[in-house]
Amino acid sequence: MLKDEILKILINNRSSSEKQNNKYIGKAPGTSCCNKLEVGQYKAQDCDFDVSESDKIEFTKGNYISGAAICSKLGVSRTTVCRMVKKLKDEGYNIESSTKKGYRIIENTVCQSDMLNKAELEHEFIKAGLYKQNDFEHEGEKYIQKSEFKSLKIFYTDEIDSTNTWAKKLAEESGIKTIVCISASQTKGYGRHGNTWVSPHGQGIYLSIVLHPEICTDKLPVITLAAALAAAEAIRECSGVNALIKWPNDIVFEGKKLGGILTEMAADMDGVRYVVCGIGINVNNDTFKDGNLEYAVSLFNITKKKYSRKKLICDITNKFLKYSDAVFKSGNLQPIKEKYKSLLVNIGKTVRISEKKGEFEALSEGINDEGCLIVLKNNNERVCIVSGDVSVRGIYGYV
Amino acid sequence: MLKDEILKILINNRSSSEKQNNKYIGKAPGTSCCNKLEVGQYKAQDCDFDVSESDKIEFTKGNYISGAAICSKLGVSRTTVCRMVKKLKDEGYNIESSTKKGYRIIENTVCQSDMLNKAELEHEFIKAGLYKQNDFEHEGEKYIQKSEFKSLKIFYTDEIDSTNTWAKKLAEESGIKTIVCISASQTKGYGRHGNTWVSPHGQGIYLSIVLHPEICTDKLPVITLAAALAAAEAIRECSGVNALIKWPNDIVFEGKKLGGILTEMAADMDGVRYVVCGIGINVNNDTFKDGNLEYAVSLFNITKKKYSRKKLICDITNKFLKYSDAVFKSGNLQPIKEKYKSLLVNIGKTVRISEKKGEFEALSEGINDEGCLIVLKNNNERVCIVSGDVSVRGIYGYV
Structure with a gap:
């Protein structure tokens, strides 16, 4: 669809603008935050997009893409581009149009960043x-x-x-x-x-x-x-x-x-x-x-x-x-x-196991290599729980 | 569909006619031949439908169902019934129409019995x-x-x-x-x-x-x-x-x-x-x-x-x-x-087992309770073959 093609161009341009301004929202391309973290070292990353006032000014310095460039790339008329940009605005995009510079997407509200x-x-x-x-x-x-x-x-x-x-x-x-x-x-x-x-x-x-x-x-x-x-x-x-x-x-x-x-x-x-x-x-x-x-x-x-x-x-x-x-x-x-x-919340907790043949309480100890939950029953018997058989709940609530 | 409803009536009538004549093709209703047989006692049952000449005469003595009865049961006109019967004839049914008696299906060819x-x-x-x-x-x-x-x-x-x-x-x-x-x-x-x-x-x-x-x-x-x-x-x-x-x-x-x-x-x-x-x-x-x-x-x-x-x-x-x-x-x-x-043809035969990691020949001995094939390898090792892993062939052909 033509509208989607124009959106792609605008998004790509937004991205290059983001990079130029060094105010990239989220991770830089190609990096993967999980590679840097060891087990237990989890911390909040700077990847939600609440943009502060000072950010906004930086952010709107980004490049425009000219209407002519879009027309030439997609082989359509200026009027068509105009019409599609209007549709994108109706969908919630904040698109700035400048007669001299062209178009660009500005994301300065949470809603726009969650498109x-x-x-x-x-x-x-x-x-x-x-x-x-x-x-x-x-x-x-x-x-x-x-x-x-x-x-x-x-x-x-x-x-x-x-x-x-x-x-x-x-x-x-x-x-x-x-x-x-x-x-x-x-x-x-x-x-x-x-x-x-x-x-x-x-x-x-x-x-x-x-x-x-x-x-x-x-x-x-x-x-x-x-x-x-x-x-x-x-x-x-x-x-x-x-x-x-x-x-x-x-x-x-x-x-x-x-x-x-x-x-x-x-x-x-x-x-x-x-x-x-x-x-x-x-x-x-x-x-x-x-x-x-x-x-x-x-x-x-x-x-x-x-x-x-x-x-x-x-x-x-x-x-x-x-x-x-x-x-x-x-x-x-x-x-x-x-x-x-x-990250397993059940470990060390008493859980209630519901099977077809009845319920029992047991101490949840961990998981094995097959992904079964290992629990210690009150009679000191250790059993492996397969997910298909049971429902597991905490004894005082859902967890 | 109306045609199917008429066909149902004619088939039901054919069935009662078959029963009256005691020339039922196949098993009697409600009987199950497999219940009577023990393992190894398999024999051909009289349930293919090659009808001999003498059978045919018996067979065509069956009851007719009147056009009026069909009309009344389905709430349609005689003309409609006529039209549908013609369609069924076009599909291959041998339907006898008698002005006085009505309609009946006659099966005197193999094709008609395999409808x-x-x-x-x-x-x-x-x-x-x-x-x-x-x-x-x-x-x-x-x-x-x-x-x-x-x-x-x-x-x-x-x-x-x-x-x-x-x-x-x-x-x-x-x-x-x-x-x-x-x-x-x-x-x-x-x-x-x-x-x-x-x-x-x-x-x-x-x-x-x-x-x-x-x-x-x-x-x-x-x-x-x-x-x-x-x-x-x-x-x-x-x-x-x-x-x-x-x-x-x-x-x-x-x-x-x-x-x-x-x-x-x-x-x-x-x-x-x-x-x-x-x-x-x-x-x-x-x-x-x-x-x-x-x-x-x-x-x-x-x-x-x-x-x-x-x-x-x-x-x-x-x-x-x-x-x-x-x-x-x-x-x-x-x-x-x-x-x-x-009924297992593989038993006692040398089979070629193709796995991902290669092929080997072994003597097929039987199956276990899980449905795995038990084979004896040349080194006297006995292994269970799971169907997902392998292709089994005889060493001189497909079986």
Whole structure:
């Protein structure tokens, strides 16, 4: 779409302007904050985008791109460019037009920095080295990767029933190995046991990632744990919030749920065909209106700040791809076990385990290489809990 | 559709006529030949439908149903009934019309007895006690079962990309627990490793069955083995052909492939969500034109007789539901292991096992409770082969 092409050009120009002014919002391209950190050394990174007054002045010194340059690049008339710029303004972009200099995007409000669309996401993923522009051609429903560079493909929509359902459909039909599905809202978002995942427009992260690992069907728990670690770390680094993991798949803060993971897979007799990892995070939610949400909390509830979803989506994806690759190669949780354990909220706590045949309380001691929770029962028997069998809760509440 | 409703009435009447004349083609309603047979006692049943000349005379004594009765039952005019009967004749039905007596279907050719459509399949499944007419209501894509009677739902089409793909879609969307998908042809039929399954119109069986068992993801091999046993037994009983099983999923006759099973599943962290068992059988195929089919063979190639696909579909489904239920309850292959072993062609043979890391030859000794093939290597080491890892072939050919 022409509007998207113009947006891409403006975003690219915004980025070069950001770099020139040395006031880059977020990380510099190519750097990865998680590489610099050891387990336990988590700290807030300067990557939320509350821009101070002095920043704003610096920020608006950036370059313009001339209308003529856009016309020439896209082969369209000035009038068309004008019309598309107006559309982008209607969508919420603050675009400055100067007769002499041309156009530029200015981000001086939180809302503008949290603009979520395909162009913004692609820009973010390109900066992180995860995505290459125009790397896929498609013939009908099938996509063909053009380069040797093994990039992922981003699918974005404003509304979908569920990103996991969408991702499964794309996994069946598209032929793409690594798929990232993002929606601004979900009408039928779901979590474990078919529970509803409340997914209001523009507030949370609704992200599903498809991988095609060559693994056995019993490795599913390990993938879930890799995703939980990726999400918890990215949240900690981006917001400074003390996000922890409730085994196996929830991201929690002080006993409330910040996010969750739902991993699904398709398999046949020869092993896993593909895995879909769904990641839902409560980011800028103000209140939780629907559903049984006494335990829900958002980053905004905790810090009273709003965060860039595209940045967090990109960081989570980046970490998840790295961690899942490591566990696929080793065949178990070993490469990320210590990191996961360092964020595991259950350790040393008494938990209530609900199985089909009944409930029991036990002391949670840690996890093993297969991603099972190791607990010590009251009779001093030590058992490994597999996620499929049980529900784990603290004895005084959700965690 | 009105035409289908009229066909249902005519088929029901054909059935009562068949019963009156005591010349029922196939088994009597409610009986199940597999119950009467012990392992190793397989014999040809009188259920193919080569009708002799003397049979034909008996057969055409059946009752007619009057045009008036059809009009009254369906609330349509005589002209409409006439028009629909003509359509059914165009589709291949031999329908006798008598001004005084009314209409009746006569089956005196092989082609007419192998008519495959929804009404014929439903009639066959009702006789076997597997299906109850009008047991489902649907609201959009969701179906609701009306009765306590846990029947399955049959989906039939003339052409589909793949019955497994269709079955997976229905499993995701329909809400039905037991789904049986049948197509007269497949345009993108597939087997293991994505190999093409040649699926010409009206010749083979292309059947996919969806189940929702409460099992762990590692039980997939056992389901495949249950389906292979069901298919091999039904073929033996229906045709008298010495169909055997090549571990884990092929039905073979004298070193050639009669049929195959492809089991797929969808799972999440809490276990299997559903299983799709695809069953392809070469029934009335004359030649195999496409693909690499040096090892393919059909029942027609072997016996020079043609068989009723609907009857075989119903028998396979009936046995598969029984066997899969037994293995789900026990959690392993134990309930059907001896039956499976009695038809296993690999036993006592030297097989070539192809793994990722290389090939080796070994003596195939049997299967264990998990459905793994037990082989004795040349160094006297005994190992269990899991289906996902390997390809097994005889050292002098396909079996």
